[in-house]
Every structure is written in C-alpha cells, then in structure tokens.
Amino acid sequence: MFDGLTGKLGGIFDRLKKRGALSEADVAAALREVRVALLEADVALPVVKDFITKVQEKAVGESVLRSVTPGQQVIKIVHDELVALLGGQLTDSLPHTNPPTIILMVGLQGSGKTTTSGKLAKRFIEKERKKVLLASLDTRRPAAQEQLEILAKQVGAGSLPIIPGQLPLDIIARALSAAKLEGYDILILDTAGRLAIDEELMSEIAAVKAKAQPHDVLLVADAMTGQDAVNVAKAFHDRVAVTGIVLTRVDGDARGGAALSMRQITGQPIKWLGVGEKMGGLEPFHPDRLAGRILGMGDVVSMVERAMETIDKDEAEKMAAKFQSGGAFTLEDMLGQMRQIKRMGGMSGLMNFLPGVAKIKDQLAKANVNENMIARQEAIILSMTKAERRDPELIKARRKQRIAAGSGTEVSEVNKLLKQYEQMRDMMKQMQKMQKSGGFGSLLGKLPPGLMPGGFGR
Amino acid sequence: MTEITETTSWWQRLKQGLSKSTSALTQNITQLFTHRKLDQAALDELEDILIAADLGPATAAKLVADFAENRFGKDVTDSEVKDALAGQIEQLLQPAARPLVVDESKQPFVVLLVGVNGAGKTTTLGKMAAGWADQGKKVVLAAGDTFRAAAVAQLRVWGERAGCPVFTAPEGSDAAALAYKALEHAKAQGADLLLIDTAGRLQNKQGLMDELAKIKRVLQKIDASAPHATLLVLDATGGQNAHSQVKAFREMVAVDGLIVTKLDGSARGGVVVGLAEQYKLPIVAVGVGETIDDLKPFDPREYARALMGVEG
C-alpha cells in the first residue's frame, strides 16, 4: 500500500543522490515533492506540515550541507522522523488483567470491525491459546450479528447467542456474564459502524464503553481513508479514549497515509494491520518496516520472514556472508534470485517486499515482465559463459548476438536484462552503504545472522 | 425511460451532513477573505482548504490557479471567494450529473454493482431496488457476493425491505455461475430489472478482478449487451486511492457510472471533483445514509455549494 509513496520519495532522492552536495534550495525542492507525495498518500494536511517543518529544520543544518553524501543524510532524517511519527516499538497487544480481557471494536461503517474481530479471535486462540468469546452489539446493519457468528464458528471462538431485538447495553450485560461463567479469557465486542458526526450513535458508543469497561478500545480504519482520518480519530478518541488503531485493507494499493494521521491525532499505537479478507489476514504493526517501505527501502523484514520459509539455507548463508563483506552483486546472484523468486511463489507475491518496489513495479509493468519473462531471462543468463556472468562488461555486441541466439531471445532482451542487472547491482551497493552508515543496517542488525536471503536483500 | 426519482430534498440531508464538516472549512475562508487582498499567502491557504477536503494536491492547485486568474491582487470578499470557487467546482462536475437511464427495451435491464470492500454496494443495491420497485418495476436481486460471511443474509433483508425477490446461491459458490442463473431466472420471470451485488474486491487483486470480467462474460452469453450498467461504488471517506480504483475497475469491466456513498459523514468526498474531470464518468447517485431512501440523484450545484458552505 505504501508503494506509491515509496516510489515518489525514491524518485526524488535518486535525483538528490546523483548531485554531490545539497543546497538549501535542493532540500526545499525535495521537501516540496515529499509534501505532495505525502498528500497524495492521504496523510492529513496538518500532519504533513508538521513533518515537513521538522525535516527541513534538520536537513538544512550546516553539517548536512557539507557532508559527503547529503542525499543519504536527508533520507536518514526523513526515515527517522517517519519512524518517530509512526511510533516507537510495538506495545504488548494484550493487557494483563483478570479474565476476561475485554476488547471493544469501534469505527466508521464498513471499515472492517467485524472481520477484524474474527481475525483477532483466531490469533488469540491459535498463537496465545486463549479462549475467546465474540459478541456483536451491531443491532443496526442487516445480518451483522449473523456475520460475526459465522466468523466465530470459522475460527473456533465462542459466539454469544443472538437474541433478536435486544439492545446493545443489554447484550453487553449478557456477554459479560457469559464470559465470566464460561471461563473465557478474552471477550471481543464488535459494534455497529457509525459516523464521527452522528451525535446519537457517538453517545451510544460512549455508553457502551462506560458499561463494558474495556481494557482495549481499537479504532478500526481503512487504509484508504482520506483527510477525514483526522476528524474520525479525534471524534472517536474524544468519546471513547481509543487505545490502539487497526489499519485494514493494507493488502490494497492505497498508500495508507491515514495511518500517520491517526497515530498523530490519538497518540495511540497502530497495533494491527489487516492484510486480507480471510481470517488469517492480520499482522502486527512494525513502525520501522513501514518507514522503510515509505522510503523506498522495501519492507525488508517481512520479505526476509517470507524468504526464511522457502529459502535454501546454505545458499542463504553464503549470500549473507558475501553481502556483509561487501561483495558485489553478479549476474549469477541474479540467476539465483530468479530461481528463488520462482520457489517463493512468483513475482507478484514478492514485489511488495522489494526495495524501491514502486519504481521496479512500474518498470516491470512497462517492460511487460511476468513469470514467463523470468523464464526467458533465466535462459539468457544460462546462455552466458561463466566469465560473462562474473564480468558482464565482457558482453559486447558479438557476444550479445550469441547469447540471444542461444537463449532463443532477441538482442534487445539481452540488453534489457543487463540494464536491469545494473540497476539491481546499484541498489545493492546503496544498501550496503546504508548498512555501514547505520540507517538501514540497524534494521538488518535486528535479524538473526545468516538469514539474508540469497539475492534478495538488495 | 425512467430515472431514480427524487423524493425528499436530498439537498437538505446532504447539507445537514456537510454543514458540520464544512463549518470548519467555511470558517477558515471567512477569516481568510473578509478584508484582504488576494495575495499568494491567501491562495496557499485556500489551496490547503481544498486539500483538506480530499480534492487532492493536483486538483486543488489547478482550481486555485484558475481561480486566481484575473483576481490576483484584487480586493475580494468572503462571499465572492465562496461563490466563485463553488461555481468552479460546479462547472467541473456539471458533465458528471447524469442519472442512470434505464433502457426499457432490455428485459431485464441488468445493473452490476462493483467496488472495493465495504464501500456500500449491498446497501446501495437495496436502496436502488426500493426506488425502482416504488415506480412499479419488477426488480430481481442477485446475491453475487458468495464470499463474505452473511453477505447473502444481508441482501435478503434488503430484498424484504424493498419488496423484491432475491436470487441466491450457497456461500462459496461460483459468482459467475450465480449471475448467469440469476439472469436466466429474471428473464423467465419477466423482470424489468436485475440488480447484481458483487463481493468487495481490492483493485490490485488480479484474480478477483478477473472474476468480475468472467461475470460479465457469462451474462453476455444470454444477452450480448449485458450488463447494461456497471456502476462503481466509491466511499466518500476514501482519499486519493479512488483514482486507482476507477482506473482499475474501468479497465476490467468498463464502468458506466459512479455512486458515491457515505456523503452524510464528515468526509467530503472531494476526490470526485478530480475524478469527474479526468474520467468523464457520470455520478449516477449519492448515498446519504443507511436507510432505504438515502439514495439521491447527484446535483453538482447543490454539492459544490454545500461543499463550500454557500446557502441555496
């Protein structure tokens, strides 16, 4: 979802990187584009302004202007500021209390409250071995209670029996006593969607909160939310003191700037991301991952996690060692990478994790890259000699013709592959530099050693 | 030829919703322009106000630039600013104000509602059905969301409210197969309209988007011109992602029109201003609440003036 922003900032800083030193005017120009990118990403205007001011102050300092790699310093400042804005480390998802722990779900119509209730139940049941009861206080939307009941069955949670016509406050009383009597660890209360300006329903939710005394009040919001995120967050926080935010539909391509806005307005952490319609589509939120994606570094941690499940461990360790000792990215590494991609479920699944993803995605779309294309590219590399794979500089016109003929492709395709290779090699160099300077490396440092996947962390 | 008819003054309702959200907006403008020359700072602030209404940075910049032409440096009053900007937005939206026209030679006229998750498709379908049923049309609903829990049950309730039969298949069935059977059924029943609900889908999910194309294909096996109206439902709460939605859904199923829901909230849905200009798509109706008569025709003048907080 943060791809668009990733691409925008990536593009801006690419240009900065190519120039040597940064002038104040450079910084101002870059930050103007950052501003537009953030606005297009639906970050609320006041939050954008705040952010730009902070970054500007830091970026236009003398030391930055005189530094050797000012572009990277600006990236680091923007990155750090984003991490700070998105929140520190993930807080404990469950407060420790006498059971049942009560979680109240609130939010606008259709934001994903009911679905997220089911997902949370599944997670608590499977990962924390808890006994979970789901109860719907949504007496308004047609079939809302049935919806939650079906989800409860799906995930193996208890479901408070539906009594048609019963009012929300009475349902709470029943849910509380059922949870206590039947020994539930967690009670999740789903509520009807409501507009932040609907006085009647906002009073109702305040009354619901007063009666239920929840330990957690989760504001469920759509990653597609626009500038209104500020009003929504403020209104709900004022009335029910939100304790956390769930951002849904992160599996979409919305840039999700609303997350920044709501985090800023409520001061409460973003706790969960909804990443699909199915009950397994829930992930804990990690601010540094998100900031990394925003800055064009890709969501490396998630990528590595995915990679760990499928990757050839020996090969991975070899690659990690090479990466850490500053080894260069060769065509052989690229070949290995293509094979890993195939093993790991193809391009589409992986693209979301790769650094500079939006840019690559665009390029791929333009170049009409698909899984088929990977097979052709693999053939091209396989048609090269070992020497050529290690030193692509050797590949001049004659050799290109031979390689094209050998792989049943065109010279233009060989050229394209070589160009793509160069871009990837440059990207890897870039990341190695950042690793040294500590910006990106601090992220890598959190990974267990030896887990950098073959050819991916580039 | 019939249209969705206007029952109560939707403008009153819309204004009620918008008034709360626009009060901040109009207050800003009032402060901004009461006694003031139209200088760059004033224009910047004006642009910010439009951005905060989800018009998006590009559209906001363009509107303000157009607005500044011939006015820059002049003394301007509060009402002139509001009127002029409302006028400009109205003009942009004017071509989009085309209600859905039902071709009565189609038996049935097939309407397909598509959109991202939770946008308001099912609710809108129920409201539309009620509108046509009230006009004495024979309307059949098809529960094409065979995926989401209780989606069928939800549509059944709307069918009861609207007094229209609902054609269903068990959860997990093939949506295209259901659409095909529903059209067969509606034809056999001599229905005037068949309204097909679909599961919410994010526009970047190729598999789900392909499913929509398939629904369309199978309908065309029965009636080569079906669906006669494919409408994309947009949530006014959403921001700039609506551009991506319109683009992707258009590519996949040739969208004929937009419906903007949840305009009764504090979100202004300003993204439609840019969309209307860029894609020239009609906004066939707007959703202004959760009850059965909360679907209204789109009136660009009222919308623009309500957005800017100009009376009447």
Ligand SMILES: Nc1nc2c(ncn2[C@@H]2O[C@H](COP(=O)(O)OP(=O)(O)OP(=O)(O)O)[C@@H](O)[C@H]2O)c(=O)[nH]1
């Ligand atoms: N792709 C995707 N869809 C989601 C996600 N979370 C929820 N949805 C879908 O969004 C739609 C609305 O979800 P609900 O859980 O019904 O939303 P709600 O907030 O309970 O809605 P109301 O009760 O009407 O206010 C459904 O189609 C869900 O399947 C997510 O993370 N990703």
Ligand SMILES: Nc1nc2c(ncn2[C@@H]2O[C@H](COP(=O)(O)OP(=O)(O)OP(=O)(O)O)[C@@H](O)[C@H]2O)c(=O)[nH]1
């Ligand atoms: N306030 C308001 N709420 C609306 C409007 N239209 C729909 N809703 C609410 O939005 C929520 C989602 O509506 P649905 O009709 O279920 O949305 P959908 O697009 O069918 O959702 P999925 O099928 O899950 O993708 C429900 O709570 C509706 O009552 C509207 O115009 N105003």
Ligand SMILES: [Mg+2]
């Ligand atoms: Mg719900």
Ligand SMILES: [Mg+2]
């Ligand atoms: Mg629906």
